[in-house]
Amino acid sequence: MQIAFSGTIRVLDPAATELKPLFTDLEARELILHGADFDLRLLHARYGFRPSHVFDTMLAARFLNFPKFGLSDLYEKFFGIVLEKKHQRADWCARPLSAELLEYAKKDVERLEELGDRLRDELALLGRVEWHREECDAVVAKTIRSAARPADPEAWRVKGSGSLARRELAFLKELAQARDRMARESDRALFRVFSAEDLIRLAKLAAADSESALRQFPRALPGAHLREFGAAIRNAQAAPPEQWPGPPEPGRRADPRLEKRVRELTARRDLVAAALQLEPSFLASRTAIARVAESRPRTEAELFESLESRWRSGALADVFLAE
Numbered sequence: 001m002q003i004a005f006s007g008t009i010r011v012l013d014p015a016a017t018e019l020k021p022l023f024t025d026l027e028a029r030e031l032i033l034h035g036a037d038f039d040l041r042l043l044h045a046r047y048g049f050r051p052s053h054v055f056d057t058m059l060a061a062r063f064l065n066f067p068k069f070g071l072s073d074l075y076e077k078f079f080g081i082v083l084e085k086k087h088q089r090a091d092w093c094a095r096p097l098s099a100e101l102l103e104y105a106k107k108d109v110e111r112l113e114e115l116g117d118r119l120r121d122e123l124a125l126l127g128r129v130e131w132h133r134e135e136c137d138a139v140v141a142k143t144i145r146s147a148a149r150p151a152d153p154e155a156w157r158v159k160g161s162g163s164l165a166r167r168e169l170a171f172l173k174e175l176a177q178a179r180d181r182m183a184r185e186s187d188r189a190l191f192r193v194f195s196a197e198d199l200i201r202l203a204k205l206a207a208a209d210s211e212s213a214l215r216q217f218p219r220a221l222p223g224a225h226l227r228e229f230g231a232a233i234r235n236a237q238a239a240p241p242e243q244w245p246g247p248p249e250p251g252r253r254a255d256p257r258l259e260k261r262v263r264e265l266t267a268r269r270d271l272v273a274a275a276l277q278l279e280p281s282f283l284a285s286r287t288a289i290a291r292v293a294e295s296r297p298r299t300e301a302e303l304f305e306s307l308e309s310r311w312r313s314g315a316l317a318d319v320f321l322a323e
Contacts (some may be wrong), residue, residue: 175236
C-alpha cells in the first residue's frame with residue numbers, strides 16, 4: 001500500500017504491518033485515489049474500511065472528457081512523467097519486493113495530491129465539482145452495497161464456458177470452486193493460481209477421461225493443484241447427470257417497442273453528451289437507458305430512480321422525460 005501526504009511517501013506491506021489503525025484514522029479524511037472502486041472493495045473486504053469521501057482522479061478526468069484517463073496518462077499529460085506500465089503486471093505477492101518495484105510504488109502516488117488539485121481546478125472551471133462529488137460518493141456507497149450482496153452462485157462460470165457440454169460444465173464447476181479455495185488460502189488473484197483458459201482445458205480433459213486428465217495436462221502441476229483438482233474431478237465424476245449444470249439462463253426476449261424506445265433515447269443522450277462534451281456511455285449506459293425506456297418516468301424524481309444519479313437526471317431530464 002502506498003500513501004502520500006504533504007510531500008511524505010510511505011510504502012506499507014499489509015503482510016507485515018497491521019494497517020487497521022491507519023484506516024481508522026483515514027476514515028474521516030478525504031482520500032485522493034485513482035479508480036477508487038477497485039481499491040475500496042479490497043479495503044472494505046479486508047479492513048471494513050469506509051472513507052467519508054474520496055476524490056477519484058479517474059472520474060475527474062472523465063468529467064473533463066480527457067480521451068485517456070489512466071493514471072499514467074494523467075501523469076504524462078500534467079507532469080511529463082511516464083510510469084512504466086510493465087510494473088502493473090508484476091507479481092506483487094512476491095517477497096521481498098525489488099527496489100525497482102518499490103520505486104514504482106512511490107512514483108505511483110508521488111504527484112497524486114498535486115494531480116487532484118489540478119483536476120479540481122479544471123472541474124471548477126466547468127462547474128462540475130458537485131457532479132464529481134456525487135459520483136465519488138456513489139462509488140463509496142456502491143462499495144458497501146456490493147459487500148452486502150450475497151455471493152453469486154454462478155460465479156464459477158468463466159469466459160469461454162458457454163461452448164461446453166453439460167458434463168464438461170460439471171467438471172468446470174468443481175475445478176473453478178477448487179481454484180477459488182486455493183486463491184483464498186494463498187491470498188492470490190484467481191488468474192495467478194490457474195487461468196480460466198486452463199480451467200476449461202482441464203475440464204474438457206476430465207470429461208473425456210477423468211482418470212488421466214491431470215497426467216494429460218500440457219504441463220506439470222504443483223502438488224496443491226494436484227490434490228485440490230484431483231478431489232474436484234472425483235466430485236464431478238460422482239455427480240449424477242441430473243445435477244450437472246446447464247447453460248446460463250437465456251436473457252429475456254427483447255420487446256420490439258421497448259428496443260425502439262431505447263434507440264430513440266440513446267440518440268437523444270448522444271446529442272446531450274455532445275453538447276456537454278462527455279463520453280455518451282459515461283453520461284448514461286445502455287442499461288440505464290433501458291430502465292428509463294421501461295419505466296417511462298414523468299418527473300425528474302422518477303427519472304432519478306431509474307438513473308440513480310442527480311447530475312445525470314438533471315442533465316437528461318429535458319430529453320428523457322416521457323411526453
